[in-house]
Amino acid sequence: MKDNIISKIIFLLLFVVYMLIPVLATYMFSIAVRWDRTILPEGYTLEWYLRTFQHPYFIIALKNSLLLASYTVMVDLILIIPAAYTAHTRLPWVKLQMDLLTILPFGIPRVVLALALIAVFTVPPIARSPFLLVSACSVFSMPYMYRPIANSLEAMDLRTINDAARLQGANSRQILLYIIGPNILMGVVNGSLLVFSAIFAEYTLAVLITGARFKTLPMLLVEFTRRDGRIASAITVVAFTIAMLLSITIIFIARERQKVQRIKR
Amino acid sequence: MQRQSFRVMHPGIARAIDSIWVVPFFLFCIIFEIIPIIVLIKDSFIGPSGAFTLVNYAGLKRPVYMLSFWNSIRLSAITAFFGTLFGTFIGYSILKTKTKWLKELLTALANVTTNFAGAPLAFAFIIILGENGVVTLIFARILNLHLYPYFQIYSYAGLVVAYTYFQLPLMILLIIPSFAGLQKEWREAAINMGATTYIYWRYIGFPLLAPSLIAGFVLLFANAYGAYATAYTLVASNLMLVTTQIAFVVKGEVVHNPALAKAMAAVSLLIMGLCIAIYKIAINHAAGAEK
Numbered sequence: 001m002k003d004n005i006i007s008k009i010i011f012l013l014l015f016v017v018y019m020l021i022p023v024l025a026t027y028m029f030s031i032a033v034r035w036d037r038t039i040l041p042e043g044y045t046l047e048w049y050l051r052t053f054q055h056p057y058f059i060i061a062l063k064n065s066l067l068l069a070s071y072t073v074m075v076d077l078i079l080i081i082p083a084a085y086t087a088h089t090r091l092p093w094v095k096l097q098m099d100l101l102t103i104l105p106f107g108i109p110r111v112v113l114a115l116a117l118i119a120v121f122t123v124p125p126i127a128r129s130p131f132l133l134v135s136a137c138s139v140f141s142m143p144y145m146y147r148p149i150a151n152s153l154e155a156m157d158l159r160t161i162n163d164a165a166r167l168q169g170a171n172s173r174q175i176l177l178y179i180i181g182p183n184i185l186m187g188v189v190n191g192s193l194l195v196f197s198a199i200f201a202e203y204t205l206a207v208l209i210t211g212a213r214f215k216t217l218p219m220l221l222v223e224f225t226r227r228d229g230r231i232a233s234a235i236t237v238v239a240f241t242i243a244m245l246l247s248i249t250i251i252f253i254a255r256e257r258q259k260v261q262r263i264k265r
Numbered sequence: 266m267q268r269q270s271f272r273v274m275h276p277g278i279a280r281a282i283d284s285i286w287v288v289p290f291f292l293f294c295i296i297f298e299i300i301p302i303i304v305l306i307k308d309s310f311i312g313p314s315g316a317f318t319l320v321n322y323a324g325l326k327r328p329v330y331m332l333s334f335w336n337s338i339r340l341s342a343i344t345a346f347f348g349t350l351f352g353t354f355i356g357y358s359i360l361k362t363k364t365k366w367l368k369e370l371l372t373a374l375a376n377v378t379t380n381f382a383g384a385p386l387a388f389a390f391i392i393i394l395g396e397n398g399v400v401t402l403i404f405a406r407i408l409n410l411h412l413y414p415y416f417q418i419y420s421y422a423g424l425v426v427a428y429t430y431f432q433l434p435l436m437i438l439l440i441i442p443s444f445a446g447l448q449k450e451w452r453e454a455a456i457n458m459g460a461t462t463y464i465y466w467r468y469i470g471f472p473l474l475a476p477s478l479i480a481g482f483v484l485l486f487a488n489a490y491g492a493y494a495t496a497y498t499l500v501a502s503n504l505m506l507v508t509t510q511i512a513f514v515v516k517g518e519v520v521h522n523p524a525l526a527k528a529m530a531a532v533s534l535l536i537m538g539l540c541i542a543i544y545k546i547a548i549n550h551a552a553g554a555e556k
Contacts, residue, residue, distance in 0.1 A: 008362075011351075011355050012355065012358050012371065015371075016374065019375075019378045019430070019434070020374075021400065022389035022390060022393055022430065023378070023381060023389065026385070029392050035399065036398075037397070038402070082286040082289075083290035086284075086286040087287055090283045091280075091287065094287050098287075101290075101291075101294045101298070104298065107534070107540070107541045108298075108302065108537065109490065109491030109493075109533055109537065110493060111491070111515065111530075112302075112511065114515055115514070115515050115530050116304065116305040116530070117301050119304060119308065119523075119527070120301045135297045136297065139293075203383050203494040204383075204493045204512075208512060208515045208516065211516070218494065221384050222494075225391065229392065232388050236388055239385055240385055243380040246380075247376055247377050248373070251373055251376055
């Protein structure tokens with residue numbers, strides 16, 4: 001039994017080290033004066049951040065990435081919330097097709113999706129435009145948006161809730177606004193955060209569909225990986241810090257939801 | 266009250282009005298997902314003359330393309346295997362951690378690091394395992410273990426290390442619920458009947474867990490197969506993978522025949538479809554699965 005515990009500790013320790021070293025090294029590299037001849041950096045500086053923030057393309061790329069992620073979240077929300085709600089409440093046979101359509105993107109590698117979209121949309125205003133990129137990102141991210149929303153809809157006994165509310169004299173608008181809305185809000189927020197962080201870090205679709213015309217943060221990062229590692233590390237830190245904050249928020253939301261469910265039982 | 270009388274007016278009309286809410290979603294999926302994929306598959310069967318042909322698929326027999334498929338499949342299989350193996354043990358260790366805060370912290374670590382993928386991940390591995398990387402230096406100076414020139418981060422081995430990094434947390438998050446599905450009472454019952462820990466895992470635990478392991482493996486396989494950013498940042502054109510080859514055609518950097526890229530893409534879709542099918546079947550047999 002004792003061996004068992006020791007082997008578990010070793011496994012967990014190796015896991016933590018393997019997972020943390022690349023992250024910590026990148027954070028440290030971004031504030032190191034020079035770190036390629038010694039085991040510890042030769043000094044610390046914030047110069048690379050200053051240079052990164054002053055770089056003309058950094059602000060543009062950051063803005064583009066934020067815009068792309070926001071638009072994608074909006075498109076997904078507009079398409080999925082009404083459809084998922086209607087499918088779950090009134091059109092059960094549509095629900096199956098929705099489930100299927102939102103699993104499909106998992107089976108399409110992003111390079112394949114980009115290749116397919118570019119071959120079909122060849123007309124100038126749409127071809128290789130940010131509009132096409134938002135569409136591609138929306139398709140790719142649908143599972144992340146749909147699953148949490150579908151889960152929170154499935155967690156509710158919609159028919160009973162509906163009947164009870166109607167008996168109490170509530171109309172459709174009130175049911176939607178005061179009962180369904182607050183109950184699926186967690187799913188909506190969770191899905192939005194997942195989509196936002198996935199698209200904010202999305203490189204493949206952006207580089208293949210719009211290319212240099214619409215530079216995003218990951219594209220700038222890949223460029224600097226070859227040119228200047230110090231700037232690249234600063235960009236990585238900015239991008240990962242945003243992603244990390246988003247996923248910590250998601251974890252907290254999930255915990256809150258578990259608490260709520262426990263109380264319900 | 267008017268609203269309700271309207272709803273009972275005619276089921277056909279009510280249904281038509283309900284459908285309005287799902288139409289945009291389906292229209293969007295058809296335009297940006299279904300049609301492009303169908304056109305892609307159709308194009309892969311069309312030759313330069315515009316007639317139906319299998320010449321594009323025959324073209325895939327050339328060594329360049331065979332090598333790309335072999336590299337992609339081997340890389341995906343190896344890293345999915347590592348991910349499944351280590352992810353399962355680590356997931357189990359996390360689940361059995363008694364200290365609650367430590368358990369939550371470790372799960373959170375797996376959760377947060379799933380975001381560390383693609384280009385940032387590739388860059389981080391260049392920093393630590395490049396020729397002047399800090400881990401390379403520590404190995405050389407302290408352990409007197411010289412990684413270079415035997416190991417290269419810009420190579421196949423480098424890709425294995427980097428891919429395993431993003432496979433591991435995914436597997437951990439997938440497998441923890443499956444372990445939770447193994448009821449404590451089953452183990453107690455087995456032990457009471459005289460089973461040893463080995464017997465329990467060999468005849469009860471593992472067979473119950475097997476569908477989850479298979480599901481996890483194919484999901485990781487598909488995950489690695491479709492990855493592009495990490496591979497491109499690390500090896501660019503040094504190593505041929507299916508995704509990098511297709512991307513070269515899209516970017517117009519290499520003069521490949523676009524129809525060949527479409528045939529490659531179609532074969533990739535077939536492989537992905539197979540993965541999803543196996544995943545679906547396996548997850549239906551998994552212990553403690555929701556569906």
